[in-house]
Amino acid sequence: MDLEKYSSAITLSDMEVFVFPELMYSLLLANIMSPYIWGWRDIGSFKKIENSTTHRKFMRMKQHIMDEYEFNLDLETWGLTTKQKEIDRFSKYLSLNDLTKSNALFGYEGDKYYFDIDIRRHFGLDKYNTDTIPYWKTETVEAMNAFRYKPGYKTGAGECVSLSALYAAAAFIMCGIPLEDIYMILTPLHSQNFIDLSDGILTNNRRIVTKIMWFNGSEISAKAQRALKNEQVTIVSHLSGHIHVLYNYATIDKTSYDTLLNKMNCYLTTETTLPVFASFLRANGQYQKYFQMCQDCRNQARFIKAEVLFHYEHGSKYRIGDETFAKLLEEVSDQEYYYLYPLPDRIRCDQLEEFLTQTGFDVRKEEDRQKLRSFIAPYIPQAQQFVNELHEFAHTEAKLPNAAEKNFVSPERLNIKPDMNREEIIEYLESMRSKNAVADLAFYAYRDLSRCDWRPFIKASIERCPVSITDTKDFDLNQVYDYLLKMNNQSIYDNQRIAHPDEVENYKHADGVEKAVYLANIIHERYPDDEIKITIDGKKVILCFKNNSYNFESGKGFFKELVLPSILMDKVCV
Secondary structure (H helix, E strand, O other), X not given: OOHHHHHHHHHOEHHHHHHOOHHHHHHHHHHHHOHHHHHHHHOHHHHOOOOOOHHHHHHHHHHHHHHHEEEOOOHHHHOEEEHHHHHHHHOOOOOHHHHHHHOHHHOOOOOHHHHHOOHHHHOOHHHOOOOEEEOOEOOOHHHHHHHHHOOOOOOEEEOHHHHHHHHHHHHXXXXXXXXXXXXXXXXXXXXXXXXXXXXXXXXXXXXXXXXHHHOOOOHHHHHHHHHHHHOEOXXXXXXXXXXXXXXXXXXXXHHHHHHHHHHHHHHOEOOOOHHHHHHHHHHOHHHHHHEEEEEEEOOEEEEEEHHHHHHHHOOOOOOOOOOOHHHHHHHOOOHHHEEOOXXXXXXXXXXXXXXXXXXXXXXXXXXXXXXXXXXXXXXXXXXXXXXXHHHHHHEOOOEOOOHHHOEEOOOOOOOOOOOOOHHHHHHHHHHHOOOOHHHHHHHHHXXXXXXXXXXXXXXXXXXXXXXXXXXXXXXXXXXHHXXXXXXXXXXXXOOOEOOOHHHHHHHOEOOHHHHHHHHHHHHHHHOOOOOEEEEEEOOEEEEEEOOEEEEEXXXXXXXXXXXXXXXXXXXXXX
């Protein structure tokens, strides 16, 4: 067992997922094993549409996630670490040079937006020294739900990796979308899913982006585009395996990866029609002053400045360039905005549409772009810049890992079908643990310690839980003990699944086993060389340190003895 990797399945920090790409799909499988999302099927609004189309189910599921979860990237949630600590920890897996080329907090500068505004200031890191970086941990669905226990939260919450794992699991469970059609895509600053449904759908934090939405020119769409337009994709994770930009091997099925490349290329490219031009002008308002719209009114042509119509769009449900355009024109009631003759030095959109139709314009072709430049040059001084920006708007080349550079290996792949129920999936994954590392790691991400070696959990709990240590730094051990006794005695996880100390600290809910491990974390931080013994005897949990005993009550049903720190010295748990 690689203890570093397996313990990372407990904490699931963004850095750990970056170094150990198997963890991303393990988290997805942990969410699929969880009873929580399966419980959504019994919600009335879902039961009403259980025989509806997949697309309608997906839209309902999207709304549920938007209603029930908020995006959270608070530095205080999971605490802080340092660059040097992480470099030392992962030095045998990745070089510092690789980290700086691929990780935003170690020097990578892919998305210029964040670096133009100063990424450390954007993430609130400017108040710390330059070596300090956030300990962003990816939340399981239970940890996302438990945000409701934190002050200031009315719903669940999670960061982008957590939300992408939630979306992928819900798409499979609630909508019956095959896992073969779901691709998890991670960049240094973001995580999202590409789902092969209709023309393709991207999940983006709480929202979704269809192909039509990708090209609608709205501010929300521009934000959703930022990662794929500017960043190198570091990991693609799929049911068949993964591909990582830095590692020379890939476990993803080559045919599945080729399918993703083709589907995303279609999703990220659109024909340059007049509606697309309108969306481009919507997103690039500086060019609106060079265009005019033409309306036929009782066989009399009338002309209106493009920027006037885009102004009307802001307060209207109607849009330029689609089937509601005529309705938008009707809303322009003030006749002073209309002209009876074409405005000089402006391109008529009806003539532009004629140009696009007659030339069969394809923005991806250099010769067609030059034709367009010649057409608009008499009106737009920055004609070449306009054409270049239109090309970037209508066609995105996502920077995905290069398959030609990889050695594709084929572990025994997982085979999970939409018609399998939760119990069948858990039984199947249990049977695959010795054959597929992702299946094995999934039980650690799921936190089921009745099925797992305790060493990774203990290692993660006493090495990577800074929030519990910081929040109790002014308490003596008796005060920490009293603090834990007053805490709600119910775990955020069901059955024999266990929360780590920082989850206990954040949500103030914990079973006696979790409280004992929390206390052990505090003691180990203060007295790292001293022995700590935890005895779990059914409902009784006793932590012994020096001559002191600390007693807790548990409903987890374990019978186990743990001795720290010797448990981490490759000794078998009792």
